[in-house]
Amino acid sequence: MERKFAWTTYTDEDLAKLERIAKDYEKFLDNGKTERECVNQAVAMAEAKGYKPLCAAIEKGEALKPGDCVYVNWMGKAIMMFKMGKQPLEKGLNIVGAHIDSPRMDLKQNPLYEDTGIAYLDTHYYGGIKKYQWVTLPLALHGVVAKKDGELVNVVIGEDPSDPVVGISDLLIHLAADQMGKKASVVIEGEELNVIIGSKPVNDEEAKEPVKEAMLAILKEKYGIEEEDFLSAEIEVVPAGPARDFGLDRSMILGYGHDDRVCAYAQIDSILSIDEVPEKTVCCILADKEEIGSVGATGMTGKYFENAVAELINLEGNYSDLKLRRALAASRMLSCDVSAGYDPNFAGVFERKNSAYIGKGVCFNKYTGSRGKGGSNDANAEYLGSLRKLMEDANVNYQTAELGKVDQGGGGTIAYICAVYGMEVIDSGVAVLSMHAPWEIISKADLYEAVKAYRAFMLNA
Numbered sequence: 001m002e003r004k005f006a007w008t009t010y011t012d013e014d015l016a017k018l019e020r021i022a023k024d025y026e027k028f029l030d031n032g033k034t035e036r037e038c039v040n041q042a043v044a045m046a047e048a049k050g051y052k053p054l055c056a057a058i059e060k061g062e063a064l065k066p067g068d069c070v071y072v073n074w075m076g077k078a079i080m081m082f083k084m085g086k087q088p089l090e091k092g093l094n095i096v097g098a099h100i101d102s103p104r105m106d107l108k109q110n111p112l113y114e115d116t117g118i119a120y121l122d123t124h125y126y127g128g129i130k131k132y133q134w135v136t137l138p139l140a141l142h143g144v145v146a147k148k149d150g151e152l153v154n155v156v157i158g159e160d161p162s163d164p165v166v167g168i169s170d171l172l173i174h175l176a177a178d179q180m181g182k183k184a185s186v187v188i189e190g191e192e193l194n195v196i197i198g199s200k201p202v203n204d205e206e207a208k209e210p211v212k213e214a215m216l217a218i219l220k221e222k223y224g225i226e227e228e229d230f231l232s233a234e235i236e237v238v239p240a241g242p243a244r245d246f247g248l249d250r251s252m253i254l255g256y257g258h259d260d261r262v263c264a265y266a267q268i269d270s271i272l273s274i275d276e277v278p279e280k281t282v283c284c285i286l287a288d289k290e291e292i293g294s295v296g297a298t299g300m301t302g303k304y305f306e307n308a309v310a311e312l313i314n315l316e317g318n319y320s321d322l323k324l325r326r327a328l329a330a331s332r333m334l335s336c337d338v339s340a341g342y343d344p345n346f347a348g349v350f351e352r353k354n355s356a357y358i359g360k361g362v363c364f365n366k367y368t369g370s371r372g373k374g375g376s377n378d379a380n381a382e383y384l385g386s387l388r389k390l391m392e393d394a395n396v397n398y399q400t401a402e403l404g405k406v407d408q409g410g411g412g413t414i415a416y417i418c419a420v421y422g423m424e425v426i427d428s429g430v431a432v433l434s435m436h437a438p439w440e441i442i443s444k445a446d447l448y449e450a451v452k453a454y455r456a457f458m459l460n461a
Contacts, residue, residue: 003360006397006445007251018448022253025265025447026243029255030159033238034142035077035288035298038100038261042079042268042286046071049272051081054308057315064315067277072308077288077298080308081271085281089313090323092330092423094461095283096271096454097300097414098264098337099290102257103127103436105134105193105237107143111230114212119198121166123237124190127291131188133437138165139195143235145225153223155233158240165240166197195237239438246441251359253447258440260290262430263336266450273455281312282458290337290414300414306421329422332461334454335377335415339363340403341431341441349408354401356431358442361397361449365427368403370410377415379426387426387457394456397449401431428453 010018032038046069054070064070068084078100085093105123113120121141125131140158147153158165170188171179179187201210202217219225225233243255264286271284289299296302310324342355356363366384369376391398403411419425430450433441 003399005359006361006449007359018444021448021451022444028265029243029257029261034236035100039076039079043073045268045272046081058311074304075298079286081284083274083278083282085278087280089281089327092327093281093283094458095331095333096267096336097285098267099260100264100286101288101291102259103129103291107235109231112212112227114209117199117211118196119211119215121195121197123193125193128436135168135170135188137167137438138240139167139237140240141235142238145229145233147229155223155235166195168193168195252441252443254439254441256438258432258442259338259435262442262447267336267454269451270454278459287414294414294417300417331423333418333423333425334428334457335413335425336429337413337427338429338432339365339401340435341433343433349404351405356399356401358431359445360399362453363429363431364400365402368412368427371407375412377419377425383424383426390456390460396453396456
């Protein structure tokens with residue numbers, strides 16, 4: 001079934017709202033190039049709307065009443081927001097969940113070295129990337145350094161217009177005969193993703209590594225960081241520069257980390273716009289580690305979401321494990337993750353009838369996975385049927401899709417992890433061009449429709 005372009009349905013009021021959301025989202029991207037930065041922004045936005053830390057209510061043993069708003073900041077790298085509903089939690093929650101980690105390079109624990117008068121930082125790439133895309137780009141350093149005394153030092157180098165940038169060199173074309181004959185996967189190899197950070201030595205003839213010493217002096221002066229402090233640091237290498245309007249008509253946004261921060265921002269905007277008391281408790285989850293399998297304490301396989309719901313039930317009184325299980329099984333969820341936008345330049349890997357198109361609205365993927373639906377959460381037909389009605393009643397432009405041709409590849413989301421509780425889950429997100437590249441492209445219209453869709457779901461699912 002052919003879906004119409006969302007742009008053709010907009011009033012002047014819609015266009016004004018769309019541009020407001022797009023501008024705010026671009027700021028969110030610029031200030032949220034790591035999961036920690038995204039959490040910090042989410043906390044500030046939530047607190048501005050009256051959200052309080054759940055831990056404060058737990059410490060006081062205060063029962064939460066309908067309309068109360070709380071959040072859980074989990075290790076600074078994941079966050080959950082809850083707006084309490086009229087019905088008891090045992091009746092289920094309406095949940096939207098996205099991830100806030102993106103493909104990048106991480107500094108190794110012993111990253112700094114010098115070779116032939118050039119200082120480098122050694123990296124280990126994170127998530128699925130085409131390594132050759134990350135050379136000859138202006139790059140920035142974002143992250144934190146945890147010092148032995150407990151001090152946490154925030155690091156951002158390369159974003160202010162007055163900042164220097166760093167980057168990775170590539171082999172000149174004149175000497176690249178052998179390189180050009182390699183497969184794309186090994187044109188640049190992982191151990192070649194070494195970031196150049198300087199070349200000016202200290203003025204000391206006895207220095208064994210004068211450029212490295214000069215770099216350490218800069219880090220010491222600016223951040224108070226010693227070389228040993230890299231052992232307890234989380235520094236990410238990301239594209240330098242702001243998100244930009246894309247296209248002569250400014251209909252799209254070029255930015256780093258649309259996967260999956262576009263859905264994360266749409267969720268935040270949606271839940272914070274809810275002023276009325278919802279029937280069911282609504283929840284927004286922003287998780288870490290999806291790009292490497294949702295593992296670890298801050299990935300969706302961690303128990304922090306389940307534990308948070310348990311704490312909420314306990315504050316209702318008469319906690320039981322059965323109530324927790326009933327609450328999770330009765331819940332409904334949108335796993336909000338991006339989908340591959342149909343690209344005419346690479347039409348051969350898409351199946352046109354079942355592709356997501358830029359500008360045709362929020363996308364529903366009944367299943368993801370790869371090839372024979374391996375690793376997917378295959379949503380129930382009944383659930384998708386109810387969502388169709390919900391979206392149409394809310395005047396949301398939506399489309400359905402799958403991730404490319406059947407035998408071409410595939411991907412996964414957090415959907416299958418949450419589905420183990422027995423809740424209804426389906427993937428829903430925004431179409432992206434150049435997914436997992438340093439710079440990705442989305443349509444402002446799809447972002448706007450995602451905001452509308454997620455708000456409608458939380459209030460009416």
